[in-house]
Amino acid sequence: MxxxxxxxxxxxxxxxxxxxxxxxxxxxxxxxxxxxxxxxxxxxxxxxxxxxxxxxxxxxxxxxxxxxxxxxxxxxxxxxxxxxxxxxxxxxxxxxxxxxxxxxxxxxxxxxxxxxxxxxxxxxxxxxxxNCSTIQMVAALKPLYDRYGISRVIVSTYQAVSGAGSRAIDELHRQTREVLAGNEVTPEILPVGALPVKHQIAFNAIPQIDKFTENGYTLEEMKMVRETKKIMGDESIDVTATCVRIPVVNGHSESVYVELKNDYELEDIAKLLQDAPGITLVDDPAGQQYPLASEATGKPDVFVGRLRRDLGSSRGLNMWIVSDNLLKGxxxxxxxxxxxxxxxxx
Amino acid sequence: MxxxxxxxxxxxxxxxxxxxxxxxxxxxxxxxxxxxxxxxxxxxxxxxxxxxxxxxxxxxxxxxxxxxxxxxxxxxxxxxxxxxxxxxxxxxxxxxxxxxxxxxxxxxxxxxxxxxxxxxxxxxxxxxxxNCSTIQMVAALKPLYDRYGISRVIVSTYQAVSGAGSRAIDELHRQTREVLAGNEVTPEILPVGALPVKHQIAFNAIPQIDKFTENGYTLEEMKMVRETKKIMGDESIDVTATCVRIPVVNGHSESVYVELKNDYELEDIAKLLQDAPGITLVDDPAGQQYPLASEATGKPDVFVGRLRRDLGSSRGLNMWIVSDNLLKGxxxxxxxxxxxxxxxxx
Known part of the structure; x- marks a missing residue:
């Protein structure tokens, strides 16, 4: 430069x-x-x-x-x-x-x-x-969209507490120590700092990130729906999301089901992702290698693996997408x- | 008796x-x-x-x-x-x-x-x-199946370590203490005791439960596919699964997307589940109430919540299903x- x-x-x-x-x-x-x-x-x-x-x-x-x-x-x-x-x-x-x-x-x-x-x-x-959870997903979807088209996306997230700020990280650490010591925990921050009801995050999974909207989805879920359409420039992509906070400090994971518009070869999907900018493919079932939040933290890339064809629909594809939510996210x-x-x- | x-x-x-x-x-x-x-x-x-x-x-x-x-x-x-x-x-x-x-x-x-x-x-x-992850899902699906028919199920799991036995629980506790103390962890049990590669479970999400099968799915995922069809007595139900181990001691959570065969009213789904044997409906977004692993542990029921219609498909339904994997599972x-x-x- x-x-x-x-x-x-x-x-x-x-x-x-x-x-x-x-x-x-x-x-x-x-x-x-x-x-x-x-x-x-x-x-x-x-x-x-x-x-x-x-x-x-x-x-x-x-x-x-x-x-x-x-x-x-x-x-x-x-x-x-x-x-x-x-x-x-x-x-x-x-x-x-x-x-x-x-x-x-x-x-x-x-x-x-x-x-x-x-x-x-x-x-x-x-x-x-x-939004962090949208960024890593669309980065991985883009090469598939360009080649095959995408009709729908069904995503379930496994989101880290760092996305809720440093007080949420402190809370996860504090609660975890209390549970290990056999003490009661008193949740103070999560799921949403500004809302009255609090839930334990240590050794738990909380299916609420951000406030609920009128249609029963949380704002985080609606961000994934709306932002994906806007970034991909295609309002016809159906997106539905379930956003869940889990006891991970940093690094969001996502289980993503994609329905492509055309038939595909799994090897071609792997190659597209391997060649895509900002994506690292980690997909070796025999070697038990797949993206992990613990490995993604501190790295700028979006990690993708667990590629496999839906057994019921030949155009359906499952993938596991992990990235550092504070970095790429x-x-x-x-x-x-x-x-x-x-x-x-x- | x-x-x-x-x-x-x-x-x-x-x-x-x-x-x-x-x-x-x-x-x-x-x-x-x-x-x-x-x-x-x-x-x-x-x-x-x-x-x-x-x-x-x-x-x-x-x-x-x-x-x-x-x-x-x-x-x-x-x-x-x-x-x-x-x-x-x-x-x-x-x-x-x-x-x-x-x-x-x-x-x-x-x-x-x-x-x-x-x-x-x-x-x-x-x-x-x-299998534990199948039991809680089919118990919740059955009343919907009887009323509306089910064409497909897409499930992502958030599974507790107790499903991998007491040594896995010990490992989660031990690793968690090490991470909190700022020490390196040495994974010994998870994801699969009998396999060579080990991954950290503390503050992480591992997308592998049981061994991989030839089609890229794990055995746990294939159990959910095959057992669901057999228990429901309907081979025509398409099931695809992503099974993930998270740092929870006990209680499996599941994000389940269901496509029904007929149009439905969300209120009717809630009523069906409320009246179903062995199911407890916990679904109050305004009150931030939904099933939680921490609440389900020690109870025999299957807890269901986060009911909401897919925004793209009028017959699609999202739900969050939680149960004690050692009890009902x-x-x-x-x-x-x-x-x-x-x-x-x-």
Whole structure:
């Protein structure tokens, strides 16, 4: 990336789990940065963060923070994006938003670089980063869609607590210790911090992520339904989802049933995935090798395995998709978009 | 059960996790027992077990152990059933086998009392208890099948380690402590004790239960496919399964997508399940109530919730099915069959 134009970059939510990953990736990828602004809520302002050997002080994000900023990466909650992104855009920045605030806004591109990077050019100042569970699924579906077409997707997720923030990670650890010690646990955070009823996550499986919507699906499930159609650019794909939180710290797993529009050869599916950008195929039943959350953590790729044909429908295909929900599911996808904006390549 | 004929009952595998549950249920249900024989391998023989306040000594199971036995409950592995059940039958016993040895044998009824108790009468000395993950699913599917017909089932499981035996429970606890202490873990048992490759189960999701078969599905997945068709008595039902072990000690959860043969009303599905024997409906999204493994453990019922219509297909239905895999998934289902044989009612 030498001899490149350098950019003034802001990270909003710099002290959060995703913000930290974004800053780490900007450093690791040697992103062409002129000035880096680390922004947060008033509460976290003053935090010191080292970037490329230099100490930065996190500042409170305000409408005036974005003067001169050219690329702003938001991951501080939907309300923060709604309030501050218009100011950033007014100051000339392109915003990449990791929240749910604008994902379904028809004016806002919803981008997974491996699927629809071309949509970036349609932005009006803001590009939305999809939900973590959607990103890893559509990245794996795209090569199959292009070759065979997809009529329906039925997905059940096995989601890590890191997707619910650092307090949920603390809760899983705390509850696990209590159960091992033979004590009662008192759930405080999960399934949804803002809702009154709490359930034990240690040694349990909770079939609720985010609030329930009127049709009986949770918001997380509806995100998978709606975002998949928008990112794939095909409203005709039927998607149904069951989203479940399990006692894993980091790394989402997904059991995905896909119905293709045309007959397929399993070997060809494997080859398509092997050749696809951002995908690592791990599929060796004889060697007991398949994607695992424990192996995916810390890696940018989407891992796919357990490929097998539905025994009842010749166009049905089962697959197991695993990825680091904080990386490809959030920070890495956002930085990929930023790199495309900055240097015109994914 | 007073004034009933009393039976000589043998429990083979009396010191195992399922055997212990069977003995507990025989006591709790006040099963009409004349003499109780507790049998095991030579290694566990001599173990003392208290039944109704009386100490019993576990004896080594041999071909001669079954003299006078009228009902024999086997849960000591398929090889033990294959060797000893013929002797038990020769001595006049009816065998209820909890292993995989004879489940798909065309001569052997495969029974879930809520679904096909009538098949018991066709036995030729042996009745097979289905696989845990199948039992809880078909119990919930049966009332829907009877009313609407079922064309296909797509299931993803969230299975507890207790299904892999007490050594797997110990391994989950041990690994969890190691991870919390920041140490490396050395997997020794899971995913399959008899296979060479081991994976971490603590804070992970392993998409392998039992060995792989030639078609890329695991044996556990193929059990769900084949047993469901046999128990429901309908080979036309398409079933596909993804079976996953998660860090839960006890209680299997299942995300089940069902395609019915006819249009349905969601309220009617709820009512059917509410009225069905052995089913408890827990389905209150507004109150954040749904079945949980932590709540199902220790209870005989199959818990069903998260009922919602597929958004793409009007005959598609999603549900979340949870049950204690050692109880309804094994011991309780076997004791239900024994009760039917002994006193002619389920």
């Amino acid at each position: 030498s001899n490149q134009k350098l950019f003034n970059v802001a990270v909003v939510g710099a002290t959060g789990a995703v913000g930290e990953q974004i800053i780490g990736l900007l450093e690791k990828r040697n992103f062409p940065i002129a000035e880096l602004k680390l922004l947060s809520s008033a509460r976290s302002a003053g935090t010191k963060i080292t970037f490329k050997g230099q100490e930065h002080t996190v500042e409170e994000a305000t409408p005036d923070s974005f003067k001169g900023v050219e690329i702003a990466l938001f991951s501080a909650g939907g309300d923060v994006t709604k309030v501050l992104a218009p100011h950033a855009i007014q100051h000339g920045a392109v915003c990449i938003d990791n929240t749910n605030a604008f994902r379904m806004d028809p004016e806002t591109p919803l981008v997974v670089p491996e699927v629809n990077i071309d949509k970036v050019s349609e932005h009006k100042g803001l590009i939305a980063n999809p 959030a920070a890495w996808n956002a930085v990929q978009i930023a790199e495309y904006i900055a240097i015109g390549q994914k | 007073s004034n009933q004929k009393l039976f000589n009952v043998a429990v083979v595998g009396a010191t195992g996790a399922v055997g212990e549950q069977i003995i507990g249920l025989l006591e709790k249900r006040n099963f009409p027992i004349a003499e109780l024989k507790l049998l095991s391998s030579a290694r566990s023989a001599g173990t003392k077990i208290t039944f109704k306040g009386q100490e019993h000594t576990v004896e080594e199971a041999t071909p001669d152990s079954f003299k006078g036995v009228e009902i024999a409950l086997f849960s000591a592995g398929g090889d033990v059933t294959k060797v000893l059940a013929p002797h038990a039958i020769q001595h006049g016993a009816v065998c209820i086998d909890n292993t995989n040895a004879f489940r798909m044998d065309p001569e052997t009824p495969l029974v879930v009392p809520e679904v096909n108790i009538d098949k018991v009468s066709e036995h030729k000395g042996l009745i097979a208890n289905p 094994a011991a309780w289902n076997a004791v239900q069959i024994a009760e039917y044989i002994a006193i002619g009612q389920k």
